[in-house]
Amino acid sequence: MAIRHLSPIDLAIRWKISPxxxxxxxxxxxxxxYLKLGSRVIYRLEDIEAYEAKLCRKxxxxxxxxxxxxxxxxxxxx
Numbered sequence: 001m002a003i004r005h006l007s008p009i010d011l012a013i014r015w016k017i018s019p020x021x022x023x024x025x026x027x028x029x030x031x032x033x034y035l036k037l038g039s040r041v042i043y044r045l046e047d048i049e050a051y052e053a054k055l056c057r058k059x060x061x062x063x064x065x066x067x068x069x070x071x072x073x074x075x076x077x078x
Contacts, residue, residue, distance in 0.1 A: 005035075005042045014048075 011032075012019040025031030026041070032051035034043050 004045050006045065006048065008041055008043070011043050011048065 006014065008019045008022045012022055022031060026034060032043055033047040034041050
């Protein structure tokens with residue numbers, strides 16, 4: 001059976017962050033959706049993956065402006 005839930009410690013290891021960061025995110029209502037079962041907090045794998053997908057960004061291509069002709073190349077063209 002595949003693991004479908006992660007503890008805050010497991011998620012912190014996955015993202016290489018402190019478990020305290022996840023605790024703070026829960027307090028300020030940021031980060032991935034979580035389940036609270038009594039005093040236990042768990043994260044569903046599909047919620048983690050959805051949160052990661054939401055944070056995914058594509059690199060934007062840099063606009064290249066055409067360079068102005070230099071005086072040397074302008075003289076050659078004459």
